[in-house]
């Protein structure tokens with residue numbers, strides 16, 4: 001087979017409905033079909049952010065090496081969410097599985113249905129704490145390392161390590 005160009009995509013996953021760890025597992029299984037899983041963070045239990053009247057989330061981050069272009073990857077993520085029973089009722093509300101495309105190589109993209117880097121990622125402990133497991137020393141736009149951003153955000157939002165499952 002001809003060599004494929006693989007892109008480095010970072011995906012944030014969350015679940016706060018039903019058997020949350022099972023839903024995250026369905027997400028990881030779905031991602032396996034889109035390329036090579038290079039790394040999976042630990043799993044964290046996190047208090048809801050944005051819409052507060054809902055249960056705690058489990059969150060993790062995945063480094064996926066994929067041949068898919070950004071828009072094709074987004075469509076594939078939405079299809080995995082649907083297969084895990086995701087419906088959309090409340091913005092920032094409860095969901096069986098949420099998959100956000102956080103970073104894709106060094107790309108900056110601002111299209112009606114896809115913004116990369118994910119516009120809210122740098123201010124969310126539930127994103128940055130798992131992401132910092134993958135590359136603690138990488139630099140955020142503030143000049144801090146990912147680990148420093150994660151440590152700072154952890155002071156205001158509740159994030160508890162649950163364990164490593166993958």
Ligand SMILES: Nc1ncnc2c1ncn2[C@@H]1O[C@H](COP(=O)(O)OP(=O)(O)OP(=O)(O)O)[C@@H](O)[C@H]1O
Pocket residue numbers: 074088090091092093098099100101102112113114115116117118119120
């Ligand atoms: N980087 C991105 N990753 C995932 N979806 C994105 C991204 N940029 C834009 N979107 C768009 O956002 C839409 C709504 O996504 P979703 O319902 O998961 O939002 P949300 O999880 O409630 O909020 P948030 O995006 O703040 O996590 C998607 O259908 C997608 O078109």
Ligand SMILES: Nc1nc2c(c(=O)[nH]1)N=C(CO)CN2
Pocket residue numbers: 013014015046047048049050051057059091092093098126
């Ligand atoms: N803790 C936590 N809070 C959230 C999450 C999430 O994954 N974890 N996802 C949201 C989607 O917009 C809104 N709020």
